[in-house]
Amino acid sequence: MLHLSVQTILRRASAGIGIGFVLAATLPFPTTAQEHMPMRIAVEGAFPPFNYLDANNKLQGFDIDIANAICKVGEFECQFIVEKWDDMIPDLVARKYDAIISSMSMSDERRQKVAFTERYYNSPSVFIVRKDSPIKDVSPAALTGKNLGVTSSTAQQSFAKHLYPQTHETVFRSSPELYKGLSDGSVDIILEDKLAIYDWIANTKAGSCCEFRGPDLVDATYFGDGSGIAVRLDDSERLARLNAALKSIKADGTYDMINAKYFPFSIE
Template structure:
């Protein structure tokens, strides 16, 4: 297990009498971390197995473990802030936090707004349908008349709008809602990050309903060159420190240990 050195702040959306309620759970920073640099990290918390809330309302997942390791090695005093996916880049630019570690693909569109570290993992996108579906061909012509599910403000939504403009689409707020829409039949097929949905298909009862359809989709314009940590354009010092920390955890075996915890294959 990774040794944790982090204070976790979960920003909830509960409202009481019109006033936002903030949920906080703190862990002490070890004495060994001398004069750590504060770093507020935005994470969605609804994208298992990369980032999600467990039964105890605690953040878990690959992104979280990677962030903890980078904070340890890079000497950052880190805070996690749960944020809506649509608000992440605007609120990063507005300095409401300092970094996004939430499986954000480094698309060309996003690179025009924020800076990215080196990639910390890579994953293609893929179509998924129920096993009893007659769908075999995932070309735009073959899927005409079908209902496609995507998650809001994702690379998959942008890709679908461009290459499947005539398909009916249902846009879900989060990946769990997207998967439920597929399993309960409210959509015919979905487009999702392959690693994100792998755990649902392989390890959940609900996921046994469904399977991958067609080849992996790799498109730098829409899906970027992997997932990176997003920072403000002028945050060069933090960018360099995070890249150095990422290099360290890949060389000392920490990254491989975290990888093996979630996937039986390398996702570098």
């Protein structure tokens, strides 16, 4: 069984880097260096139900379970690093970790900076409003002048910036803050990954205030072809090994078991 424990706290003084910390995964691997590849995995830890810190400060969620399964099957020696979303791609490129398994959509813009595995799940984006909202039409023209909430450095923010320029955009640092902004009336409407917010709407008292509005958004230019694991562009060996491990957990039923733990429908 996987055991996660806090190993160290990384304090960063330079502006924009923020505070991260490392959680090491003690896995039942032999120590043969030729067979087992070390891998530091970046995860946000603030995107339930995909990745979050529980009351004991341990990482939980769909992304974490998928990462653990891949680490076991792919014979990786894995260490999780909790990091600010905005810093993930720059710090991956700077070799501060080796992979990002944090519900990162494979947009065209990101593909210029990092390489992605095959998709490990797919989710459309969607607008969400309070149930008493008069907003019925979510077209760019209809939302002119409305306060639209998005999360910083996400595909949803990029989509809104380019296709909804006449809205008043409010940028939140994390998904929980985005949801609170909608429920307390700080914004009129938000744009979010549909699966990410599903649990909040369906299973929490706070989320009962709100509902989806308008069609699912599946623009590949901004949202890519689902979510993948990101590695550096030159890390072809790790990319191939991750793809093989991902294929394996889908073939042996592990993926389906993890899927069923979080969603009553397939997200593959």
